[in-house]
Amino acid sequence: MNAAEILVPTPELKAGDIVHTWGARVLLEGEPNRAHGITNADVYHWNGLVLNVEEVRKEGTVPLAWLYGLKRNTEGWELDLEAGPHWVVQGNEFVSWWVERSNN
Secondary structure, three states: OOEEEEEEEHHHOOOOOEEEEOOEEEEEEEEEEEEEOOOOOEEEEEEEEEOOHHHHHHHOOOOHHHOOOEEEEOOEEEEOHHHOOEEEEEEEOOOEEEEEEEOO
């Protein structure tokens, strides 16, 4: 399976795309949430799994606390590193993203 890196407008993103943002490669999962924004443009947001978390951690472009949820332990709260690093990709029709998309 070969992948091409292409520029894709937000409304044309789809599950399985790998979006490049803030040094992260984010695999889009499921369907987007969609809401009507204040600019009269629909706003889309996708949940996605960060595939290159070690690179992101080394670069320091995104704090780890932004990639992981929290869980309670006996001493308080801690990052839930078992849940996997996630990121939200959001934008409207005026935003495009560099995307890895399968050529299949």
